[in-house]
Amino acid sequence: MSCIDLDVLDLFVREQVAPGVRRRDIDGACPAALLSQAGVLGYLGVCVPQQWGGQGGCCDDLLRVIERLARCDAGLALTLAAHSLVCDHLRLFGTAEQQQRYLPSLARGEQLGAWALAEAGSGSDAAALSCRAERTATGWQLQGRKMFVTQGNWAALFIVLARTAAAPQRAISAFLVEADRPGVRPGRPLEKMGCRSSNTCPLQLQQVEVSAEALLGTEGQALKDALALLDRGRIAIAALACGIGRCCLDEALRHARRRRQFGQAIGQFQAIQWALADMATELDAAWLLTRQAARLCDAGQPCGSAAAKAKLFAARTAVRNADRAVQIFGGYGYLRGSSVERCYRDAKLCEIGEGTSEIQRLVIARDLLRGS
Numbered sequence: 001m002s003c004i005d006l007d008v009l010d011l012f013v014r015e016q017v018a019p020g021v022r023r024r025d026i027d028g029a030c031p032a033a034l035l036s037q038a039g040v041l042g043y044l045g046v047c048v049p050q051q052w053g054g055q056g057g058c059c060d061d062l063l064r065v066i067e068r069l070a071r072c073d074a075g076l077a078l079t080l081a082a083h084s085l086v087c088d089h090l091r092l093f094g095t096a097e098q099q100q101r102y103l104p105s106l107a108r109g110e111q112l113g114a115w116a117l118a119e120a121g122s123g124s125d126a127a128a129l130s131c132r133a134e135r136t137a138t139g140w141q142l143q144g145r146k147m148f149v150t151q152g153n154w155a156a157l158f159i160v161l162a163r164t165a166a167a168p169q170r171a172i173s174a175f176l177v178e179a180d181r182p183g184v185r186p187g188r189p190l191e192k193m194g195c196r197s198s199n200t201c202p203l204q205l206q207q208v209e210v211s212a213e214a215l216l217g218t219e220g221q222a223l224k225d226a227l228a229l230l231d232r233g234r235i236a237i238a239a240l241a242c243g244i245g246r247c248c249l250d251e252a253l254r255h256a257r258r259r260r261q262f263g264q265a266i267g268q269f270q271a272i273q274w275a276l277a278d279m280a281t282e283l284d285a286a287w288l289l290t291r292q293a294a295r296l297c298d299a300g301q302p303c304g305s306a307a308a309k310a311k312l313f314a315a316r317t318a319v320r321n322a323d324r325a326v327q328i329f330g331g332y333g334y335l336r337g338s339s340v341e342r343c344y345r346d347a348k349l350c351e352i353g354e355g356t357s358e359i360q361r362l363v364i365a366r367d368l369l370r371g372s
Contacts, residue, residue, distance in 0.1 A: 002064065003042075003061050004042075004046065004064055006064065008041065009043075009068050010068065012037070012043075013071070013072050016037055017076060020034070021073045021197075022337060024075065024076075024196070025196050027197075028192075029189075029197065030198070034076070035079070035112070035154075038080065039108050040108075040109065042054070042107075043069075044084075044087075044106065045103075045106065045108065046061050046062045046084065047061070047084060047088060048087050052100070052104050052107055053104040053107040053108050054087075055107075058298040059298050060295060062236065062239075062294075063236060063294050066239040066243065067242050067243040067287075068243065070240045070243025070244050070246075072247070074346040075194075075195040075197030075198035075346070077243060078198040079112075079197075081233070081236040082114065082115060082150035082198075083112055085115045085233050085236070086159055087107065087113065088229055089225070089229055090103055090113075092225075092229070093174075093216060093217035093225050094216055097213070098213070098216065102157060105156075111156035112154050112157075113155055113156075113159065114149050114150060114152050114155035114203075116149050116152070117226060118149075119131060119147050120145070129144075129172060130145075131144025131160065133162040138209070138211060139212040139214060140175060140209075140211075140215070141208065142175060142177065143205060143206065145203070145205070146203040147202050148190070148200055149201055150198060151199045151200075152186045152199065152200065152202070152203050153201050155179055156178065157177070157179065158176075158177040158178075158179065158184070159175070159176060159177075160174070161174050161223070162174075172223040173215060173217070173220055174217055174225065174226070176214045181209070182208070182209070183207050184203070184204075184205060185205075185206060186203050187203065189201050190202070193345045194345030194346035194347070194348060194349055230354060231297065232297060232307070233354045234360070235290060235294050235310060237311050237314075238290040238313075238314040238350075239314075240350060241314035241318035241347065242283065242286050242287050242314050242317075244318040244322065244343050245282075245283045245314070245347075247343050248321035248322050248324070248340060248347075251325055251329075251340050252275070252276060252279065252321075252325040253267075253276060255329055256272050256276065266328070275327070287314075289306070289313055292306055292310070293310040305364055305368075308361075308364050308367075311355070312360040312361065312364070316351070316357070318343075318347040318350050319347045321343075321347075322340065322344040323344070326344050
């Protein structure tokens, strides 16, 4: 049984999220009050165990929340997905002391977490990090620059992945870094094409001192942990894509019923009907792939290939549904501020974030060639 009351979630989306979605897209910001309300309702701690103030839910519960939020505001859904990645990292690989210290405030939405992996020179090649952490007498010193840090300007806690040894090449470790530590310097928010209500920025670490207890997981094993977490992250992005795709279908249906040309609603024309049918069919297929990946994840079974398939197909579906919706709207869909114009910009992120579509194809193909 789900820990999420979908009726309450839908009410939150309708009454709290929907009214300001256009303004948030223009401003490129999400008000703290809205994020706080999401925390009060438990949406920022869906998968956090109840002993630490969370809902004790599963991956399947989380994707339902993300999908429904993304139907209205993909940026807000992205913020939740990125925050959940931080909670998952702590929940799965943190010590009991680290979990007790950070998870309650993260689960309640009193603080936001940000995951800092990507760098300017290491996008798809996650192992090619230049950010370094060196041992000191009291712990570690971090030096480097991160890129594309979701909610980097809002976060109170960063999980930073850094190289901890010259050899072997993949000796990467994770560190818990509080935002108020000297030397932690988020850059100005990046101007993005879509998902604009989600804050994204570079992050500079200038001789940041952290204690030995800030090491998250086993030294040198963080890349392995991160790749496991990215499977969960890809399922979340697939859910995000499904939500955007659903918004496109719903808006296209409303327009097809309302818009009249040549004496009848455009939904009576076969060309429009075929487009709507393809949108609905591909969306259902994407949602089934996404839920299948979530169920494998929740069962503790290997889900890397399933997550890659879900993200690959759902992202492509979101982009295609957005394109079809704009076409059905015609000139009105091309106007800045229309719902489908926003979806058109939002959808593209799903083919890039948490591993590009090309990387997903590599993951799937390698799994096939291994005979899995």
